[in-house]
Amino acid sequence: QVQLQESGPGLVKPSETLSLTCTVSGGSISSYYWSWIRQPPGKGLEWIGYIYYSGSTNYNPSLKSRVTISVDTSKNQFSLKLSSVTAADTAVYYCATTGIAAAGPIQHWGQGTLVTVSS
Amino acid sequence: SYVLTQPPSVSVAPGKTARITCGGNNIGSKSVHWYQQKPGQAPVLVIYYDSDRPSGIPERFSGSNSGNTATLTISRVEAGDEADYYCQVWDSSSDHPRVFGGGTKLTVL
Numbered sequence: 743q744v745q746l747q748e749s750g751p752g753l754v755k756p757s758e759t760l761s762l763t764c765t766v767s768g769g770s771i772s773s774y775y776w777s778w779i780r781q782p783p784g785k786g787l788e789w790i791g792y793i794y795y796s797g798s799t800n801y802n803p804s805l806k807s808r809v810t811i812s813v814d815t816s817k818n819q820f821s822l823k824l825s826s827v828t829a830a831d832t833a834v835y836y837c838a839t840t841g842i843a844a845a846g847p848i849q850h851w852g853q854g855t856l857v858t859v860s861s
Numbered sequence: 862s863y864v865l866t867q868p869p870s871v872s873v874a875p876g877k878t879a880r881i882t883c884g885g886n887n888i889g890s891k892s893v894h895w896y897q898q899k900p901g902q903a904p905v906l907v908i909y910y911d912s913d914r915p916s917g918i919p920e921r922f923s924g925s926n927s928g929n930t931a932t933l934t935i936s937r938v939e940a941g942d943e944a945d946y947y948c949q950v951w952d953s954s955s956d957h958p959r960v961f962g963g964g965t966k967l968t969v970l
């Protein structure tokens with residue numbers, strides 16, 4: 743059973759870069775698609791983007807100019823960077839996987855990590 | 862980008878049947894996935910590809926999809942089913958392919 747765990751700072755200052763890492767255990771990061779999804783407090787889910795283990799990516803157009811998702815297969819990790827953050831980026835950030843299909847259902851989720859943007 | 866519309870809330874008495882709808886333009890031509898999210902927890906997949914159930918999800922959960930509406934049906938509702946439910950599709954024609962509905966709060970009376 744694949745397990746995912748997010749890690750990173752819980753507080754980021756406005757205009758700075760949010761950086762999170764997702765560590766995958768119970769399976770190899772290779773051959774699968776890996777996603778980031780966020781949820782502002784009290785609101786719904788928003789897809790941020792995904793990365794294939796080979797490095798190809800697809801981002802939400804509304805965030806594309808500020809988002810970078812990368813993968814480190816040697817560490818079985820993938821990461822999210824979101825630049826120039828504002829209070830609107832305050833959310834619980836989830837890492838997740840859709841398995842072998844980019845378009846498939848999200849089969850496994852991390853527990854989520856709350857990131858607050860505040861000075 | 863593609864828009865999915867869910868009712869903000871649905872209420873149902875224990876033992877009855879809850880139906881949560883997800884509306885979208887010709888959604889019947891797309892595959893719909895449903896997630897259950899309880900407070901403070903990550904979402905859990907309960908229905909995928911319109912009507913398939915992951916292992917461990919009770920048979921009381923079922924799904925259908927036709928025309929402009931997909932429906933998640935929960936039979937013999939239990940108190941433990943109280944949660945937020947989100948539908949999701951993949952719109953391959955869009956540059957924003959993974960779309961979620963706004964979510965529906967299921968209240969068990």
